[in-house]
């Protein structure tokens with residue numbers, strides 16, 4: 001990620017609690033290798049000294065822009081920071097830290113940006129209590145703001161989760177300050193940057209080599225073919241199994257393999273059968289019989305139904321089962337168009 005940030009030319013990265021889990025020395029080492037700083041105005045060591053640059057000033061089109069970073073100071077977040085750092089990193093009061101940075105920046109900059117790693121409701125508090133922030137770019141709670149919120153003169157924007165959108169804030173400083181925000185979805189209409197694509201491919205291939213190269217996994221092409229779990233239903237539910245085989249659910253695992261993503265738990269959870277549940281697919285074992293979204297992804301563990309003809313756990317899977325995988329960000333029309341989806345996999 002750091003290589004990619006560097007390539008796309010980010011100006012600063014606000015430190016989050018998961019970054020801290022990498023250890024301060026490693027973050028510093030990365031900073032030395034690349035062209036942008038990690039910043040935080042309220043993460044300090046045990047003596048209260050800042051660990052990272054508190055802010056940066058960038059000259060953009062002749063105007064000076066002050067960018068500072070903040071970590072949420074609610075107890076849940078503070079606990080996460082303590083866990084990640086063994087208590088060596090302290091989270092100072094957000095409002096006090098912001099106020100002190102703003103005082104330092106006063107007169108030196110034309111525009112101030114706070115990168116705030118905290119929940120949206122805390123941005124309102126920050127905007128109201130630390131005066132002089134032009135825009136708060138928020139993270140942490142995955143929300144997105146099509147229409148930026150405004151508290152007094154402070155704009156608050158968020159660009160959603162998983163890199164699905166680019167947030168673009170166009171600011172005009174011409175006597176006054178005007179800003180226009182848009183969220184640009186990274187859909188099929190935007191080509192991949194070839195160099196970023198290359199970096200991602202290298203990363204994915206490394207992961208596949210790391211986990212797929214071992215002798216105790218069955219993932220390589222030479223492994224003996226093992227029948228899918230669904231084939232055990234075939235003698236009695238022949239037609240259903242045939243219909244399933246023709247559906248996209250039957251190719252969900254190969255979709256990952258095509259992208260070298262079959263060792264990414266954050267993909268496997270929806271593209272395999274009963275991922276990490278008892279008797280289900282696991283990332284390290286890569287059981288061929290449990291690849292894809294099979295019958296038991298919707299009907300539950302069929303072991304007793306198979307072994308002693310007990311009723312299947314979920315005879316008529318409700319829409320809630322689908323939505324666990326067909327999340328609103330992927331399939332926003334699932335609820336209103338359930339029949340449309342069901343017709344494609346009807347059995």
Ligand code: HEC
Nearest residue numbers: 229232233234235236237295296299302305306312314315
């Ligand atoms: C030996 C035959 C047999 C096998 C093998 C078998 N089933 Fe069944 N299944 C049945 C019978 C018989 C019923 C109907 C039972 C009933 O109505 O109580 C049934 C019912 C079901 C139902 C619907 C329940 C309902 O009440 O409408 C589902 C879902 C189901 N099976 C899934 C599976 C899955 C998944 C597999 C494979 C993992 C499987 N079955 C394997 C015989 C089998």
Ligand code: HEC
Nearest residue numbers: 248249251252255270271293297321322325341342344345
């Ligand atoms: C365990 C996760 C999971 C569950 C549960 C699940 N799906 Fe899917 N579904 C997927 C995945 C993954 C794909 C994409 C497969 C691919 O193309 O690689 C998919 C694809 C589909 C498709 C084809 C894509 C399209 O838009 O035409 C339909 C239709 C579908 N699912 C319907 C359903 C319905 C209806 C339910 C609930 C009864 C359901 N799914 C439950 C994971 C799931």
Ligand code: HEC
Nearest residue numbers: 255256259261264266267268269270324325326327330331
């Ligand atoms: C929360 C469940 C979930 C997770 C996690 C998930 N997917 Fe999916 N994926 C789906 C569903 C559901 C679909 C079908 C979407 C649709 O109908 O548009 C799908 C579709 C896809 C498709 C399109 C398949 C096609 O042929 O059109 C690709 C590619 C894909 N997923 C890759 C991934 C990768 C890579 C990851 C991990 C980074 C991942 N998915 C994580 C649920 C998930």
Ligand code: HEC
Nearest residue numbers: 230233237240241244249293294295297298315316317347
């Ligand atoms: C994506 C989720 C999903 C998958 C995968 C799935 N089913 Fe179903 N299945 C359903 C739903 C939803 C229903 C209930 C339909 C209804 O209420 O009429 C159903 C109904 C059934 C029934 C009862 C049909 C009837 O006529 O009463 C059987 C039997 C069954 N499934 C077997 C299977 C078998 C075998 C597989 C694997 C080859 C499978 N299902 C895969 C969602 C799924």
